[in-house]
Amino acid sequence: xxxxISHNADTPLLRVDSLSKSYGPVVxxxxxxxxxxxxxxxxxxxxxxxxxxxxxxxxxxxxxxDGGAVQYDTRDDGPRDVYGLSEARRRLLMRTDWGIxxxxxxDGLRFGISAGANVGERLIAVGERHYGDLRAEVTxxxxxxxxxxxxxxxxPSTFSGGxxxxxxxxxxxxxxxxxxxxxxxxSGLDVSVQARLLDLIRMLVxxxxxxxxxxxxxxxxxxxxxxxTIVMQKGEVVEHGLTDQVLDDPQHPYTQLLVSxxxxx
Amino acid sequence: xxxxxxxxxxxxxxxxxxxxxxxMIRRSILKAVAIPGHQIPxxxxxxxxxxxxGTGGIxxxxxxxGKDDTLKVIDQGADDTTNAVSIRKFFxxxxxxxxxxxxxxxxxxxxxxxxxxxxxxxxxxxVYQVPIPEPLRxxxxxxxxxxxxxxxxxxxxxxxxxxxxxxxxGRIAASxxxxxxxxxxxxxxxxxxxxxxxxxxxxxxxxxxxxAGREKRIYAVPPYTxxxxxxxxxxxxxxxxxxxxxxLCGSTDSYLDEIITDDRGGKxxxxxxxxxxxxxxxxxxxxxxxxxxxE
Amino acid sequence: xxxxxxxxxxxxxxxxxxxAEERRGDPESPEVSLKQIDQQLSHSVDRVMTEGALYDRELxxxxxxxxxxxxxxxxxxxxAYRTTLSRFGASEPIDTAKLLIRRRISATYKDLPGxxxxxxxxxxxxxxxxxxxVDGTEPEAAAESDGDPDTPMPRVVDLLNQEGLxxxxxxxxxxxxxxxxxxxxxxxxxxxxxxxxxxRGDEGFVLSLGYxxxxxxxxxxxFAGEIRLGEVEVDFTxxxxxxxxxxxxxxVTECQMVNQFAGSATEPPQFxxxxxxxxxxxxxxxxxxxNVDRALRARDxxxxxxxxxxxxxxxxxxxxxVEASGFVQHLKLPHYVxxxxxxxxxxxxRADAQARQAGVAAE
Numbered sequence: 010x011x012x013x014i015s016h017n018a019d020t021p022l023l024r025v026d027s028l029s030k031s032y033g034p035v036v037x038x039x040x041x042x043x044x045x046x047x048x049x050x051x052x053x054x055x056x057x058x059x060x061x062x063x064x065x066x067x068x069x070x071x072x073x074x075d076g077g078a079v080q081y082d083t084r085d086d087g088p089r090d091v092y093g094l095s096e097a098r099r100r101l102l103m104r105t106d107w108g109i110x111x112x113x114x115x116d117g118l119r120f121g122i123s124a125g126a127n128v129g130e131r132l133i134a135v136g137e138r139h140y141g142d143l144r145a146e147v148t149x150x151x152x153x154x155x156x157x158x159x160x161x162x163x164x165p166s167t168f169s170g171g172x173x174x175x176x177x178x179x180x181x182x183x184x185x186x187x188x189x190x191x192x193x194x195x196s197g198l199d200v201s202v203q204a205r206l207l208d209l210i211r212m213l214v215x216x217x218x219x220x221x222x223x224x225x226x227x228x229x230x231x232x233x234x235x236x237x238t239i240v241m242q243k244g245e246v247v248e249h250g251l252t253d254q255v256l257d258d259p260q261h262p263y264t265q266l267l268v269s270x271x272x273x274x
Numbered sequence: 275x276x277x278x279x280x281x282x283x284x285x286x287x288x289x290x291x292x293x294x295x296x297x298m299i300r301r302s303i304l305k306a307v308a309i310p311g312h313q314i315p316x317x318x319x320x321x322x323x324x325x326x327x328g329t330g331g332i333x334x335x336x337x338x339x340g341k342d343d344t345l346k347v348i349d350q351g352a353d354d355t356t357n358a359v360s361i362r363k364f365f366x367x368x369x370x371x372x373x374x375x376x377x378x379x380x381x382x383x384x385x386x387x388x389x390x391x392x393x394x395x396x397x398x399x400x401v402y403q404v405p406i407p408e409p410l411r412x413x414x415x416x417x418x419x420x421x422x423x424x425x426x427x428x429x430x431x432x433x434x435x436x437x438x439x440x441x442x443x444g445r446i447a448a449s450x451x452x453x454x455x456x457x458x459x460x461x462x463x464x465x466x467x468x469x470x471x472x473x474x475x476x477x478x479x480x481x482x483x484x485x486a487g488r489e490k491r492i493y494a495v496p497p498y499t500x501x502x503x504x505x506x507x508x509x510x511x512x513x514x515x516x517x518x519x520x521x522l523c524g525s526t527d528s529y530l531d532e533i534i535t536d537d538r539g540g541k542x543x544x545x546x547x548x549x550x551x552x553x554x555x556x557x558x559x560x561x562x563x564x565x566x567x568x569e
Numbered sequence: 570x571x572x573x574x575x576x577x578x579x580x581x582x583x584x585x586x587x588x589a590e591e592r593r594g595d596p597e598s599p600e601v602s603l604k605q606i607d608q609q610l611s612h613s614v615d616r617v618m619t620e621g622a623l624y625d626r627e628l629x630x631x632x633x634x635x636x637x638x639x640x641x642x643x644x645x646x647x648x649a650y651r652t653t654l655s656r657f658g659a660s661e662p663i664d665t666a667k668l669l670i671r672r673r674i675s676a677t678y679k680d681l682p683g684x685x686x687x688x689x690x691x692x693x694x695x696x697x698x699x700x701x702x703v704d705g706t707e708p709e710a711a712a713e714s715d716g717d718p719d720t721p722m723p724r725v726v727d728l729l730n731q732e733g734l735x736x737x738x739x740x741x742x743x744x745x746x747x748x749x750x751x752x753x754x755x756x757x758x759x760x761x762x763x764x765x766x767x768x769r770g771d772e773g774f775v776l777s778l779g780y781x782x783x784x785x786x787x788x789x790x791x792f793a794g795e796i797r798l799g800e801v802e803v804d805f806t807x808x809x810x811x812x813x814x815x816x817x818x819x820x821v822t823e824c825q826m827v828n829q830f831a832g833s834a835t836e837p838p839q840f841x842x843x844x845x846x847x848x849x850x851x852x853x854x855x856x857x858x859x860n861v862d863r864a865l866r867a868r869d870x871x872x873x874x875x876x877x878x879x880x881x882x883x884x885x886x887x888x889x890x891v892e893a894s895g896f897v898q899h900l901k902l903p904h905y906v907x908x909x910x911x912x913x914x915x916x917x918x919r920a921d922a923q924a925r926q927a928g929v930a931a932e
Contacts, residue, residue, distance in 0.1 A: 491753070
């Protein structure tokens with residue numbers, strides 16, 4: 010476990026308040042509230058259909074909720090309601106101070122352009138116009154995610170799933186975001202590849218002090234990466250606390266069931 | 275070279291389009307001038323020439339032309355290409371205006387794929403025929419999305435494309451229809467002119483109007499407006515150059531067409547701008563083949 | 570030699586003369602008259618009027634003659650002529666319930682008020698070349714109907730609507746109707762604009778798209794509720810009079826498709842509609858149009874948009890054959906300035922590549 014982050018600010022980085030989203034009669038998530046502090050890593054766990062991905066999408070401005078608020082402590086203006094921002098500012102926020110790592114690399118990468126262009130795109134979008142500098146920065150980030158630099162001009166489709174996720178991570182971190190959302194970043198990968206990718210994520214998130222919200226069904230991922238954990242069932246939060254506490258001394262029967270069904274990490 | 279004004283064709287309104295339609299197009303033109311480089315939708319009409327053959331340019335010209343105008347029409351820089359002849363004849367017939375091949379004598383120049391070598395003046399308007407007005411079209415096929423990208427000035431993907439070209443080829447490989455930013459704001463397609471002509475658009479004294487008939491868009495670059503070709507600081511924009519001079523007039527700074535002269539690899543290079551080439555020859559400038567012909 | 574490369578006025582004039590000569594064909598054979606085209610190639614005239622967006626049988630026949638039977642070219646000629654016509658105003662909406670029926674069939678009901686009227690149709694003919702037409706044998710006289718021509722023929726969708734089984738479509742008189750011939754289409758487009766684009770759209774393209782919905786690309790379970798062909802009066806209200814006067818009558822074909830709809834939390838299940846209409850007798854076109862119209866309503870009805878026929882931008886931007894034909898064929902125009910530019914780039918890139926290879930070899 011990484012050390013707890015000491016908060017010196019009074020304002021959380023992200024404040025989620027009574028957030029709800031339903032699809033017709035089907036509840037996506039209901040009345041969810043939590044705070045996220047700078048550098049803190051939060052896990053959201055639950056079975057498929059528990060509403061964790063809906064919650065992540067609502068929180069990360071990808072899906073407008075029916076009710077509730079998402080407030081983010083912006084660099085320039087302090088805390089602002091994410092859905093109250095103009096579209097221009099929201100899009101800028103999403104490609105500078107935020108990152109989103111998707112479960113399926115096809116959702117997070119552009120498959121028509123090279124790995125290097127994928128990684129460099131956000132820098133270009135915020136105004137980098139020097140090819141040499143751009144190239145150097147892209148190279149640096151690909152090295153940080155332990156990619157073979159000789160392949161930076163290849164298309165993402167020529168890479169393995171684990172490598173695609175590394176490119177996705179580099180693409181997001183190049184603008185040094187303060188908050189990164191990850192939706193099942195390691196599922197669908199071989200166990201050994203998963204372990205190495207998780208190590209990488211833990212190292213990067215720790216050294217860069219990035220706050221992170223990770224959605225996963227894998228309690229092993231939660232134990233390895235997160236400080237705090239939210240357990241969801243049928244769209245509602247049933248348990249919320251420090252990760253060690255939640256996993257070692259689960260209070261809610263559903264959490265107890267989840268914990269008892271996993272293999273020790 | 276210059277044909278005087280004549281009686282227009284009976285049975286049709288002056289310059290073919292009815293006055294209400296012309297007014298509608300002029301309103302779009304005014305809006306386009308007010309927002310340089312921004313594409314304005316307009317109610318493009320069916321014209322007696324096919325879409326893709328200059329209907330946008332023709333409608334713009336028809337809306338701005340008056341009885342006293344002198345019209346020049348070029349395609350690929352030449353006055354004598356089939357499409358240019360056809361459009362020139364169309365206006366000679368429907369508007370009865372004077373036509374010319376001389377750039378300096380024209381008040382309106384309608385063009386496909388070139389900007390004349392002879393510098394334009396404040397008293398001239400150049401009308402470009404545009405096949406695809408949207409510079410982001412090959413990156414994003416959806417109009418709803420490209421409109422949003424323009425609104426938010428999200429032009430990063432265009433530079434990503436240039437990045438890819440440099441990474442792959444060691445240089446920017448775009449050669450014509452090379453994207454530009456107008457007045458520091460809107461990304462614009464200059465129409466398929468060679469990038470050789472891009473610098474001529476910048477700060478040009480003439481009003482530049484762009485008409486896309488099939489896509490129903492008009493856009494404009496007002497006189498003396500900045501037009502910057504996209505590039506990277508360390509890979510600056512550059513234009514085509516030739517090792518040869520024009521075989522007829524000897525020009526070394528005009529855009530040259532390559533002409534295959536036989537099936538054994540023989541070729542010659544001549545000015546694409548026929549008027550410019552003719553003027554130079556009349557003023558005693560000759561290239562290697564031009565001087566032979568003159569003797 | 571240089572001038573020859575640039576084409577030239579004289580060559581164009583000569584080409585036009587040759588075209589006119591070839592259009593006429595062998596002067597020994599009698600020239601086809603506009604009346605003959607109108608009467609004997611009437612489906613061609615119908616299509617040209619529909620996609621040319623101008624109801625004038627004689628002008629359509631002239632366009633077909635001038636285009637040597639090339640219907641897309643004829644449509645183009647008619648559209649270009651249409652541009653030059655001044656507009657006095659818009660007619661009152663035609664009422665197809667009052668159609669003087671020549672053909673009326675429903676695939677949803679075996680019998681219905683007014684009955685099934687087959688009318689002139691290829692449907693049940695054997696597609697065998699009829700060699701009796703070679704010499705022009707006069708056909709047998711058609712049987713006369715003994716039915717009462719005033720029998721009411723309510724529209725099938727109106728019958729369904731009485732029971733609330735199909736969605737209502739109440740015209741909103743306050744919203745102005747779009748006009749794709751006057752204003753550039755903007756997206757997302759409303760249904761009035763979509764229907765105009767489809768009605769003027771290329772029959773082949775609309776047919777294939779309509780077909781694709783039936784093959785599962787945007788399936789919407791169509792039933793041919795009703796197809797009707799007949800004559801209807803066109804009324805116009807001159808502003809100075811303030812009451813409608815009849816301008817004349819036109820022939821139209823209308824298809825109302827009845828489609829399935831699952832219903833939602835707030836609305837009970839109801840059939841939905843797809844609509845097609847044409848000038849003259851263009852049955853295939855109106856049916857396909859109704860399929861595509863319904864497919865394009867996917868977004869409005871909250872359905873998943875995944876198939877080409879449901880993709881408004883794709884359909885509406887490519888449905889017009891005057892636009893499509895022009896742009897595809899513009900590739901015949903000279904592009905040598907652009908090509909020169911590409912040549913220059915490719916040569917430089919090749920030179921760079923060769924230099925790099927030489928450098929590698931030297932190491």
